[in-house]
Amino acid sequence: MPIKERPWLGVAVITASLFMFVTTELMPVGLLTPMSRSLSVSVGVAGLMVTLYGISAGLGVPFIVAWTRRVNRRLLLTALLAVLAVGNLVTAAAPGFVPVLATRLVMGFANGVFWAIGVSMAIRLVPSRHAGRAAAIALSGISIAAVAGIPLGALLEDLTNWRGTFLIWSALSAVVCVAVAVVIPSLPSDNAVAVREVFALPLRNPALRRAVYAVTLYVLGHFAAYTFIRPFAEQHAAVTPAFISALLVAYGIGGAAGNFVAGHTVARNPRASFALAVAGLAASMLLLLAIGHTRTGLVAGVLLWGVSFGAANLCQVNLMLAAAPDTFEAAMSINTLGYNTSIALGALFGGLFADALGVNAAVWFGVALTSASLLVTLGARRRAVDLAGGVRLDDDEPAPVP
Template sequence: MSFSRTSTVSTEPRSRFRAWLGVAAITASLFVFVTTELMPVGLLTPLSAGLSVSVGVAGMMVTLYGISAGAGVPFLVAWSRRVDRRALLATLLAVMAAGNLVTAVSPNFPVVLAARLVTGFAHGVFWAIGVAMAMRLVPGEKAGKAAAVVLSGMSIATVVGMPLGTFIESLTGWRATFLIWSGLSVAVLLAVVLTLPSLPSRSAIPVREVFALPIRNGRLRGVMTTVALYVLGHFGAYTFIRPFMEQRAGASAAWVTGLLIVFGIGGALGNFAAGHTAGRNPRATFVVACTLLVVSLLLLLVIGGSLAGLAVAVVLWGTSFGAANLCQVNMMLAAAPDTFEAAMSLNTMGYNISIALGALLGGLFAGGFGPAGAVWFGVALTVTALLTAFGKRRAPRARRP
């Protein structure tokens, strides 16, 4: 299966500059979605005080957002299968703008939770359609690069978005911060409308067929299993990276912040590095990235007792995770080229569930064996993902109908 056939939707002449402007608009969309998801993490203390709830209860803003971002995606993508993707993305950004606006002016915490629930659904749908849209805007041989550019929006949100939101809150307050992000959502919406061409849906299918895909398509089932395993491993360890840094290396809060920023930068570099090979051979590139992910976690355990060793391990971890994230998109495309959006909706659901389960199981290991236990859990699950990827070497390609 050629990527050039599956990733380009139109034969009409379109300037290269305008196409990449569209990719940039989709990248900005991901930046807005991810920063909106993570914003409460840096604002929990003022949020909880302003809404008269405990910090633990305020954390439900992140939890509920993540659940809705995963649970409803296959249904929403299938139900919107006849909607032009540019119009759908604009609608999702409008929902995001409205959700941030409601959060900014909400009189109480239940209203905030309701707004987060709705915006979480929009976030999940974006993950199912956004990368595919970017890959369709450019010539087939550039599809992998377009995917890498879009996924860099997640790393940029981690490196820039969260600290920026915290800084704005310190100057204006948490309500004004969400209000500003609502305006940013509107600005990105306008960019999408102005730069993206019409993109009719071509690979979405009815709900009843979405959940049958892994049953009929063994290669897709294998990719989904591999992705779930490495996401479980990564987030099982990453959730407890701060206590590991503090206990093992005596890292200060400033060091932790700096290393997390470095992790995000490494993720962006990993995206771009894998972009050169993931389109041609996603499985082999994933195997390399996942191997480096295992090595980085082992380095964390072996040399993470010093700040210098910690920095080396974190840089390699971020870079390999960024590369693996890009590869899993290309692996999904290779496994289900004719039902890519539907497959990505299932992948989004599995990805978010794996994040939640990874944090839960990692917490059990951290509780029993300390933060290093969570890292060992990450090693075990990532090695299992690597073995699964190796085992799928001879899996048959999905047949075109």
């Protein structure tokens, strides 16, 4: 059957690709304790596996997307997935911590580029009247991967070991790479822009600029705390590896639920949906600090955390799409720069707090940053209300997603 008659199969392949990339990025979070022990480094130092990955994914993406603006997106995506498959294979066989870091640094560049082009590709695969649905499906792939990848990695590690987990993920990445080459049609680049124009976008677009601020803060806070959720649970509640796997699965279920709920609210009010999700993140961390010394408290806090992060992750990309629909790849480049750099810095600062003051300090740091994100979001909303009396539309309020 020709691809023109099955565009949704192409969207499904894009969603699977998103799942593979985001899960690879977050995999070390669920494996932090066994990997640090096996590679003979502290838990805080092991967090650099997330830090360096995020740095390369964030800092490189605006340049690489702009430099490849004339490259067919199917060819580019196939190459990115090939890098992912080889990188996971090398990680599985790496003899020490330094080779693992170097490999993940290279993989991060591929990850960042895919975050910028993936949703745009999904939209182009379907008729324009279905663009909103295609975007929602692709974005749900990002959110579900972000919340399901960590428990999946922990489950595979429990069944095999951390090296076996990356080996399995290498094989799965190769399968998705082949699927992209076979299923996705030719997609010449159509809205990428030069590097200088990418960096000028937030200066010209206040809605995009404020969304980037809010996203940067909540991602910093989330990963500063959540990177160390396994050590937190082990130290406070003396849980077993099997319980950790179950706990992270509960987080994934909560994330899927949050993604589903946000999918029904974000189109009507993206800013309010995002603010509620970020408030839930701060509340879940406070709940964990208050009652996380019991297994019931751990489950309650982590469930709320998953619901909130699943919702926030969907809402923030919809804010980007609404703020810059005509230059979405470029806007997503800026988003990816802020998001992935925040993953890196969040894991780094969280590691410093964890090593110096204990894992509780990393969670408190997360509370402070997610609260700051909420204040930025509410402040932007108040400004929009203050300016709403005029005849013009306020540039702080994004247009509805198509």
